[in-house]
Amino acid sequence: EPEVTQTPSHQVTQMGQEVILRCVPISNHLYFYWYRQILGQKVEFLVSFYNNEISEKSEIFDDQFSVERPDGSNFTLKIRSTKLEDSAMYFCASSFNSNRVQPQHFGDGTRLSIL
Amino acid sequence: GESVGLHLPTLSVQEGDNSIINCAYSNSASDYFIWYKQESGKGPQFIIDIRSNMDKRQGQRVTVLLNKTVKHLSLQIAATQPGDSAVYFCAEILNNAGNMLTFGGGTRLMVKP
Numbered sequence: 087e088p089e090v091t092q093t094p095s096h097q098v099t100q101m102g103q104e105v106i107l108r109c110v111p112i113s114n115h116l117y118f119y120w121y122r123q124i125l126g127q128k129v130e131f132l133v134s135f136y137n138n139e140i141s142e143k144s145e146i147f148d149d150q151f152s153v154e155r156p157d158g159s160n161f162t163l164k165i166r167s168t169k170l171e172d173s174a175m176y177f178c179a180s181s182f183n184s185n186r187v188q189p190q191h192f193g194d195g196t197r198l199s200i201l
Numbered sequence: 202g203e204s205v206g207l208h209l210p211t212l213s214v215q216e217g218d219n220s221i222i223n224c225a226y227s228n229s230a231s232d233y234f235i236w237y238k239q240e241s242g243k244g245p246q247f248i249i250d251i252r253s254n255m256d257k258r259q260g261q262r263v264t265v266l267l268n269k270t271v272k273h274l275s276l277q278i279a280a281t282q283p284g285d286s287a288v289y290f291c292a293e294i295l296n297n298a299g300n301m302l303t304f305g306g307g308t309r310l311m312v313k314p
Contacts, residue, residue: 090244117300119300119302121302128290128304128305128306128307129245129290129292129302129304130304131301131302131303134299134300134301141299141300142299142300142301144301177244177245179244181300183300187233187294187300189235189247189250190235190247190300190302191247192237192244192245192246192247193244194242194243194244195243195244
């Protein structure tokens with residue numbers, strides 16, 4: 087069964103450094119998403135991406151965050167200058183939406199630890 | 202303010218019994234709902250979805266019920282197995298919020314052999 091894959095599984099970064107989290111969505115999906123889950127808390131929406139541009143973003147997704155689809159398969163989340171509070175699990179998801187909303191399928195996440 | 206760390210409600214069931222996990226939502230404009238299962242160290246795994254024009258939807262061993270009058274969603278798992286042990290989240294999409302999923306706090310299901 088096709089799945090969303092994310093790399094790395096664990097990223098440790100010094101505060102203030104840039105980090106890039108990578109995702110390969112399911113191949114025929116058109117919508118891509120990033121969510122995060124701080125330890126012990128709810129999964130929170132960050133951003134959705136369609137047709138090579140951001141379609142929605144939450145308040146969490148400030149100027150420190152950016153997303154990109156650099157080629158036909160990868161979807162990345164960049165955090166420019168990481169803060170301690172960015173430590174969380176980051177999940178990528180994708181969906182095939184036509185004229186109706188379809189389920190979002192998630193990867194297994196990247197655990198980001200900021201020191 | 203919101204406390205750090207979410208205390209998850211826990212449902213403990215005997216293997217073979219049926220499980221019912223509940224979720225309340227607050228926004229009557231929500232028109233699409235999904236149940237996800239999350240095992241330790243893994244991402245949310247899609248179980249079943251339901252649109253607001255339906256009351257019930259069945260999958261393999263799972264049934265989702267939607268009561269729009271009281272804004273309540275439930276997930277029923279028949280003949281619960283040890284492999285069903287996980288945290289279960291309901292999530293919703295508002296009809297004017299594009300594709301943004303809003304997750305609930307989750308329920309931990311523990312299956313006793």
